[in-house]
Amino acid sequence: MDFPSKLIENAVVELSRLPGIGKKTALRLALHLLKAESDTTANLAEALAKMRFDITYCRTCHSISDSEECFICANQLRDHSTVCVVADVRDVIAIENTGQYQGVYHVLGGVISPIEGVGPADLQVDSLVARAAADDSEIREVILAISPTMEGDTTAFYLSRRLRDFEQLNISTIARGIPMGGELEYADEITLGRSIVERQRQAR
Template sequence: MNFPSKLIEEAVNEISRLPGIGKKTALRLALHLLKQKENVTEELTKSLLSLRKDIKYCGICHNISDSDVCSICAGKRRERGIICVVEDIPDVLAIENTSQYNGLYHVLGGVISPIQGIGPDDLKIESLINRIAQSPENEKVKEVILALPATMEGDTTSFFITRRLKEFGIKVSTIARGIPVGGELEYTDEVTLGRSILTRVNYSAE
């Protein structure tokens, strides 16, 4: 790709480093910013710098936060006896957007993957164990929901965490895996279809 300016080329190269953005999209974004008033670009730059420098991670669940404890962990109306364990921050946002869950979270920061050199010590698993062990009597954890990917790595991580939690005698559950709404059985993979049969639920006509 030929550029009329070295400055445009540098901007395109930096923007195209973002996930899901190719050189053509990066060029459109760069030219769009160039057409805007100077203060628009300055505000964007300030916002990105502030994001990078000032963002914090919750000291309890490891979610992104503006303070040492995130708004979810600090929330008075959250069900403190339930912790949903997720792989990463986007999973928290996805579950929160459903408005169907009112408990707490724990962000692992990944899943166990020997191929990629990621072991249990590289994740926030020990932090989860300590959190449960040290929870006050009035906020005792009763259930841990494992909302991890339906992959070999996700299953390995779930198995490891379940074994570590055995000593606490608390309920360990996992999110249901099945046919998506609007999905056709013909196009569903065998593993998903098999799990849907095994984890079937009662049907009511009422």
């Protein structure tokens, strides 16, 4: 693809690095920004820079946050006795959009994948166990809401083994409304909401 301007070409190259953005879409975006009010481009650049450098991770659940504690963990109206364990912050957003869950979360930061060299030590597993083991822990149920892929099932099995000795805990998995091999973030809100509501308790 030939460009009339090196500056446009540079913008297209950078935009096309984003997932799901090809060269043609990147060019449309670049030309849109070129025609937009200067404030629009400046505001976008500032928002992206602040997002990249100012966002932190919640000290409790490891979701993204604007402060040390995310707004969900800080909300005393949430059910802190129920923790929904997910692989990624995108899953938190997907579940929140269903409006069917009022508990709190724990974000692992991925799933166990020997092929990719990701083991339990690379995930936020120990901090989940520590949350359950704390003397002041309110946790009574852990929902394993992990995508039903081979890696997801391996991760869920490992977590259930790590948590099974906590007698106060009920460990459940989301109902199989999510197809095998599917990703939570791509499930429609009704299906995902139903899978949370109809979660199944695991045998110890």
